[in-house]
Amino acid sequence: MSEALSRRGVLGSGLALAACGPKPAPAAPVAVPPLKAVAPFPVGSEIEVAQLDEPAAVALILRNFSQVTPNIELKMEKILREDGSFDFSGGDRIADFARANRLRLHGHNLIWYTYRPDAFARVTDPAAFARAYANYITAVAGRYSGRCVGWDVVNEPVAEDGEGYRDCLWRERFGMDYVARAFHLAREADPHAILFLNEYNLESLPKKRATFMRLVEGLLKRGVPLQGIGTQTHLSYDQSPEILAPAIRELARFGLPIHVSELDVTTRGKRLDVTPAPERLRRQAVLVGAAAEAFAALPHAQQYAFSTWGVRDRDSWLTKPELKGDRSDRPLLFDDAGRPKPAAAAFVRAVGRGRG
Ligand code: XIL
Numbered sequence: 001m002s003e004a005l006s007r008r009g010v011l012g013s014g015l016a017l018a019a020c021g022p023k024p025a026p027a028a029p030v031a032v033p034p035l036k037a038v039a040p041f042p043v044g045s046e047i048e049v050a051q052l053d054e055p056a057a058v059a060l061i062l063r064n065f066s067q068v069t070p071n072i073e074l075k076m077e078k079i080l081r082e083d084g085s086f087d088f089s090g091g092d093r094i095a096d097f098a099r100a101n102r103l104r105l106h107g108h109n110l111i112w113y114t115y116r117p118d119a120f121a122r123v124t125d126p127a128a129f130a131r132a133y134a135n136y137i138t139a140v141a142g143r144y145s146g147r148c149v150g151w152d153v154v155n156e157p158v159a160e161d162g163e164g165y166r167d168c169l170w171r172e173r174f175g176m177d178y179v180a181r182a183f184h185l186a187r188e189a190d191p192h193a194i195l196f197l198n199e200y201n202l203e204s205l206p207k208k209r210a211t212f213m214r215l216v217e218g219l220l221k222r223g224v225p226l227q228g229i230g231t232q233t234h235l236s237y238d239q240s241p242e243i244l245a246p247a248i249r250e251l252a253r254f255g256l257p258i259h260v261s262e263l264d265v266t267t268r269g270k271r272l273d274v275t276p277a278p279e280r281l282r283r284q285a286v287l288v289g290a291a292a293e294a295f296a297a298l299p300h301a302q303q304y305a306f307s308t309w310g311v312r313d314r315d316s317w318l319t320k321p322e323l324k325g326d327r328s329d330r331p332l333l334f335d336d337a338g339r340p341k342p343a344a345a346a347f348v349r350a351v352g353r354g355r356g
Pocket of ligand 1: 200232262317
């Protein structure tokens, strides 16, 4: 009896919610057209070598995306060996995959504050350090010259609180000139790739965005060959979609190509968040739609690409146990089985609207 009552109570509250609360989440759509087929701009994804041996992953990538960004294969942590020599095996495999399948290749990344490799740190002589820095950038950008459409030359230079810039080995040795230096070196090694400055939380932290834009402006004024802005767009399902359009418009104000470079939307929420899973996926879809719509509204010449950071939920860095990820997170546009989620459908709808 009491069980029956409480079940009624639960059902009743569910009905009441459905009647006056937000609309229930739509079921995952049965058919969503290939993302790249509906978008009038390149649609990209992060991929990694392991996926190339998995036919289902390859099929999903080829069906939906026209551009790829290697996850880790072009990062210093993979390329630079302890003795200072280089390992290009992973990068080459992805570059060959991209070429064989006519996918655009986006290079990520040449210089990142997070690395402090011994091969560099042990070099104390300033001239020798400058030579090693130049040698690394020249070797990597040079190897993929003619193959990368663009490169994230410097990744995440701005401090999270927007008070200036991040400390790192590169800044310790060159001051903030490490940024300009990297761009000049990349330009020499690869005359054609579009050179990007890539950063995260630019949508949610206005102060960080302002500092980032000041950095961009200063570099442009000095004639540094910075040619594109990458906004990673790692979002959380509980953020407001309204922050996205004004932020993306502001990032576009210098007229440079924009790359939504690493979109994902975590569904984890804050501690004690009891929002049901379907509602999280619905709000995730709203955010993805808003990001896609804001991107689609940019002038065509500024639409470099709209990229997600991974294909299926289980491919995401946010779900990987080895990165202390959470297997219950659902950050991407395709589920673990590769089926399109409401977020994929929202992308398709938004891009349709943006085309007007
Ligand atoms: C992440 C990768 O997905 C992980 O596999 C790796 O171990 C750490 O980096 N911002 C970036 C990306 O610019 O390079 C990061 O990728 C995610 C955050």
